[in-house]
Amino acid sequence: MANNPERVLKLNDLFQISGWQQKLKWQPFCEGVDIYRLYENGPDGPTAALLRFHPGGRVPLHEHTGYEHIFVLSGEQVDEVSKAETGSLMINPPGTSHSILSQNGCIVLAIYEKPVKFLEPAEIKNESAD
Helix, strand or coil: CCCCCCCCCCCCCHHHHHHHHHHCCCEEEECCEEEEEEEECCCCCCEEEEEEECCCEEEEEEEECCCEEEEEEEEEEECCCCEEECCCEEEECCCCEEEEEECCCEEEEEEECCCEEECCCCCCCCCCCC
16 A cells, blocks of 8 residues: 555654744643644544743643553643653653643643543633744
8 A cells, every 4th residue: 555645744854843833733732732633543543733832821730541652842841740852752641630730831742542531621722823
């Protein structure tokens, strides 16, 4: 089976994303956090996305129903137990929970085996993203 080039997504220079992030069609996710979805496989399937935290951006407390992989491409973020800086890979197993804050802003690649379950209300931004 040959690849269909129109279905293949390729993003170059991910560690330089802060310099070209404006080229992506970000959408509101949570207060102070935008999302660029790379793929979704149904409501209960795997998902991958880029998350852009503005300074002070926060993802509220949530539980992982499957594995979550977070790769920090620029900036840094913290949760209740650790700090993740550029180049850090965090793998959160099913059943774990945390909230995330980026004091100065960051961009991460997030890959979810299954959707997360929010334990606090997620406030969605109403303003349009870049």
